[in-house]
Amino acid sequence: MAAVPERPTRPGLTRQAVTFGRGLLLPALAILTALILGALVIVLSDPDLVTLFGVDPVAALGASWDLVAAAYGALIAGSIGNPGDLVGALAAGDLDAFVAALDPISVTLQRSTPLIFAGLSVALAFRSGLFNIGAEGQLYLGALFAVFVGFSFPGLPFFIHIPLAVAAGFLGGALWGFIPGFLKARTGAHEVIVTIMLNYVAYRLIDLALKTDVFQRPGREDPISKEVVESAALPPLIPGLAAGVHWGLVIALIAAAVVSWLLFRSTKGFEFRAVGLNPQAARYAGIDTGRTVILAMAVCGGLAGLAGTSEVLGSNRRLVSGLSPGYGFDAIALALLGRSRPLGVVAAALLFGALRAGATPMQAATGIPIDLVVVVQALVIMFIAAPALVRGLYRIRAGRTTGTEVFSKGWGT
Amino acid sequence: MTAAATTVGAGSAGLRRQQLFGFVYLALAAIIAVAFGAATEPGATSSFELNAPRVAVQLPPLVVPSAPTAYALAGLCAFLGAVQLTRGFGARNAVVLGAVVLLFIAGFLVWAASTRSMNLVGVLQGTLQRATPITFAALAGVLCERAGVVNIAIEGMLLTGAFVAAVAASATGSPWIGIIAAVVVGALLAALLAVLSIRYRVDQIIAGTVINIFAIGMTSFLSARVLQRRPELNNPDRLGPIQIPLLSDIPVVGPIVFNNNVFVYAMFVLVVLIHVALFKTRWGLRVRAVGEHPKAADTVGIDVLRTRYQNVILGGMLAGVGGAFLVLGSTGRFDREMTAGRGFIGLAAMIFGGWAPVGSFFASLVFGFADSLQARLSILNVPIPSELLLMVPYVVTILVVAGLVGRARAPAADGRPYEKE
Numbered sequence: 001m002a003a004v005p006e007r008p009t010r011p012g013l014t015r016q017a018v019t020f021g022r023g024l025l026l027p028a029l030a031i032l033t034a035l036i037l038g039a040l041v042i043v044l045s046d047p048d049l050v051t052l053f054g055v056d057p058v059a060a061l062g063a064s065w066d067l068v069a070a071a072y073g074a075l076i077a078g079s080i081g082n083p084g085d086l087v088g089a090l091a092a093g094d095l096d097a098f099v100a101a102l103d104p105i106s107v108t109l110q111r112s113t114p115l116i117f118a119g120l121s122v123a124l125a126f127r128s129g130l131f132n133i134g135a136e137g138q139l140y141l142g143a144l145f146a147v148f149v150g151f152s153f154p155g156l157p158f159f160i161h162i163p164l165a166v167a168a169g170f171l172g173g174a175l176w177g178f179i180p181g182f183l184k185a186r187t188g189a190h191e192v193i194v195t196i197m198l199n200y201v202a203y204r205l206i207d208l209a210l211k212t213d214v215f216q217r218p219g220r221e222d223p224i225s226k227e228v229v230e231s232a233a234l235p236p237l238i239p240g241l242a243a244g245v246h247w248g249l250v251i252a253l254i255a256a257a258v259v260s261w262l263l264f265r266s267t268k269g270f271e272f273r274a275v276g277l278n279p280q281a282a283r284y285a286g287i288d289t290g291r292t293v294i295l296a297m298a299v300c301g302g303l304a305g306l307a308g309t310s311e312v313l314g315s316n317r318r319l320v321s322g323l324s325p326g327y328g329f330d331a332i333a334l335a336l337l338g339r340s341r342p343l344g345v346v347a348a349a350l351l352f353g354a355l356r357a358g359a360t361p362m363q364a365a366t367g368i369p370i371d372l373v374v375v376v377q378a379l380v381i382m383f384i385a386a387p388a389l390v391r392g393l394y395r396i397r398a399g400r401t402t403g404t405e406v407f408s409k410g411w412g413t
Numbered sequence: 414m415t416a417a418a419t420t421v422g423a424g425s426a427g428l429r430r431q432q433l434f435g436f437v438y439l440a441l442a443a444i445i446a447v448a449f450g451a452a453t454e455p456g457a458t459s460s461f462e463l464n465a466p467r468v469a470v471q472l473p474p475l476v477v478p479s480a481p482t483a484y485a486l487a488g489l490c491a492f493l494g495a496v497q498l499t500r501g502f503g504a505r506n507a508v509v510l511g512a513v514v515l516l517f518i519a520g521f522l523v524w525a526a527s528t529r530s531m532n533l534v535g536v537l538q539g540t541l542q543r544a545t546p547i548t549f550a551a552l553a554g555v556l557c558e559r560a561g562v563v564n565i566a567i568e569g570m571l572l573t574g575a576f577v578a579a580v581a582a583s584a585t586g587s588p589w590i591g592i593i594a595a596v597v598v599g600a601l602l603a604a605l606l607a608v609l610s611i612r613y614r615v616d617q618i619i620a621g622t623v624i625n626i627f628a629i630g631m632t633s634f635l636s637a638r639v640l641q642r643r644p645e646l647n648n649p650d651r652l653g654p655i656q657i658p659l660l661s662d663i664p665v666v667g668p669i670v671f672n673n674n675v676f677v678y679a680m681f682v683l684v685v686l687i688h689v690a691l692f693k694t695r696w697g698l699r700v701r702a703v704g705e706h707p708k709a710a711d712t713v714g715i716d717v718l719r720t721r722y723q724n725v726i727l728g729g730m731l732a733g734v735g736g737a738f739l740v741l742g743s744t745g746r747f748d749r750e751m752t753a754g755r756g757f758i759g760l761a762a763m764i765f766g767g768w769a770p771v772g773s774f775f776a777s778l779v780f781g782f783a784d785s786l787q788a789r790l791s792i793l794n795v796p797i798p799s800e801l802l803l804m805v806p807y808v809v810t811i812l813v814v815a816g817l818v819g820r821a822r823a824p825a826a827d828g829r830p831y832e833k834e
Binding site: 041045046131133179183187188190196197198200205207208332333367368371372373374377378379381382385386388389 | 624753760
């Protein structure tokens with residue numbers, strides 16, 4: 001993790017380790033509590049089980065345990081697979097079986113990829129004192145631009161086509177981030193309302209674009225774009241697993257490193273954080289806060305745009321109107337969970353990616369809807385945002401207070 | 414800080430703003446003439462029906478020649494633009510802006526109804542219907558923000574209210590119990606928001622976002638898990654329109670205003686009631702004091718935190734009613750994510766309406782009109798993509814929040830937690 005400049009002296013290694021462990025305790029408890037409450041939701045939403053509790057509480061308890069175990073078991077099996085299979089395949093020297101056993105992890109990493117980009121977007125905004133609820137819309141704009149470049153120039157060599165498509169995706173998202181940044185800097189419009197509205201505008205824009213001859217696949221009536229050509233497609237990272245994790249993950253990790261450098265090592269990043277912590281002080285220090293806000297929002301939008309880009313170039317190879325299952329909203333939870341640090345965001349994205357990856361097999365196996373994951377995520381954010389709740393629940397003493405680096409400033413001017 | 418900057422630059426900015434608006438008016442006049450006037454077939458007429466179905470007094474339709482009418486509207490708009498550029502309208506700026514918007518809409522309608530017949534009463538009926546949930550959301554926002562709590566969880570409260578209303582009304586067979594259930598659940602979510610933001614001093618926008626995500630996840634989860642297996646739980650009786658005798662027979666106005674369901678009448682009453690309560694009673698003065706200057710309010714013995722709790726919970730109840738309307742007063746069933754941002758549009762209406770109930774109501778009508786017109790035009794097969802029209806409310810909201818259309822001032826302590834010293 002990058003050292004934070006605001007701390008003048010480095011504490012001893014053990015102290016650092018203790019602080020680091022303390023820092024992990026709260027998120028871990030938050031996730032645990034959210035999962036327990038999620039189990040409660042699973043049980044209480046089953047009318048048969050609820051009636052059984054009135055008749056035979058012991059049997060109902062057993063049945064509840066079985067149901068929750070089946071659901072979370074399927075969730076885990078779908079997200080990290082069976083470690084026994086991995087070890088067995090390794091011992092037998094069976095490469096194909098080993099790769100097959102990697103499949104759930106590969107899907108988890110694939111689902112984590114857009115989450116990393118979107119989480120970085122929201123985290124960078126938080127650090128700059130901005131609230132980016134528009135990652136979802138920015139994601140779609142990025143996907144729109146990237147898919148256009150992706151299907152438009154067949155015959156380009158991949159080392160030109162891929163960077164071009166990725167740059168287009170960044171640009172699309174950046175455009176959608178620039179608008180709220182510009183309006184905030186020039187008119188004082190609160191970015192929360194503007195980004196939310198731009199999400200809805202983006203949905204309609206995608207629907208509209210997918211009806212035009214430019215985007216719609218020839219011969220199709222439904223909203224689906226043309227196929228991204230091979231030279232612009234991000235190839236799979238694990239050979240033999242065509243549907244899983246792709247090179248978008250590598251780009252995402254590079255993006256995390258770049259954001260880390262930008263925030264904590266560069267002058268621009270210093271300005272972002274200064275404006276985020278105290279805009280008045282930043283202005284007195286000679287920082288052009290308006291331009292900083294515009295630039296920060298544009299970069300945030302670009303990062304979210306890359307989330308859409310990696311989806312259309314890597315996982316889907318086409319744009320459909322339901323491309324994102326809400327990655328842009330998951331991103332808010334991710335940024336809070338990762339304390340708006342790039343490394344934290346990556347870790348949180350892996351966790352949420354696992355939840356997303358395991359949710360589909362969970363629904364298939366037990367009939368419990370995917371949306372459970374959204375409920376769990378909302379609970380995680382609540383416990384992270386209100387640490388006093390978790391501390392009270394587990395009777396933990398308050399440590400060094402670490403704020404969420406966010407403060408709302410009301411609407412309008 | 415920003416206030417000081419605006420005062421310093423007010424003179425020159427005022428001039429530039431005036432000229433800018435003049436040019437915008439001229440541009441709109443050009444659009445009316447070219448896109449609406451010249452685009453119609455020569456000699457075509459636009460016809461507007463003025464009758465609702467089954468009314469006693471039948472009015473003849475209003476028929477106007479399309480192109481000449483559009484040109485006349487364009488001319489009027491250009492005249493206003495020219496005056497704006499040279500002299501300006503001073504204090505009457507807002508009125509002129511409203512007039513220009515009306516001229517533009519009239520021009521658009523003339524074009525859309527060219528060679529067709531458009532039922533104007535139907536559009537306006539739809540306007541009021543679609544403005545109702547937005548108004549309830551806006552009223553909820555007014556109550557919360559006047560006391561200094563930003564509530565972006567209204568969207569989630571509407572959604573949860575809609576879900577609970579559908580289930581409770583279906584299970585009991587009584588829409589009234591559905592409404593009560595929605596009010597209770599709205600109050601519960603609001604209480605959660607209040608505890609998080611007032612007691613634990615969680616950032617109010619984060620607390621609101623948590624509730625929104627929770628509401629989307631929970632209602633989607635339950636509708637997939639419970640309502641799909643038990644569809645009889647998503648089949649409530651709707652509350653139909655109640656005709657008010659005599660008043661509903663007034664031509665044009667009667668069917669629009671006096672033939673609605675109980676939600677719409679309740680909305681009329683609540684808008685007036687909350688407006689009077691906020692601005693003419695001791696209670697309202699105290700609420701506004703808490704929102705503007707909590708410390709001063711505390712000093713004179715007003716319980717700041719208690720006022721905030723009360724207002725947030727009252728707001729949640731109103732949002733619950735708005736959600737119940739979506740099911741019991743409108744579609745008759747719950748669908749996942751059926752609110753489609755109406756809670757957020759309600760917040761925009763609140764800002765547009767200057768944090769006042771009556772203003773918010775008129776702002777909601779603007780959004781309702783855009784929505785209703787969009788639905789009517791897609792029925793009429795007007796050659797304009799419905800997606801483009803569906804964007805209009807959201808784009809208008811952005812323009813409103815950016816202060817490009819009107820400018821309002823938020824309560825001074827809006828969004829700031831209060832800590833007693």
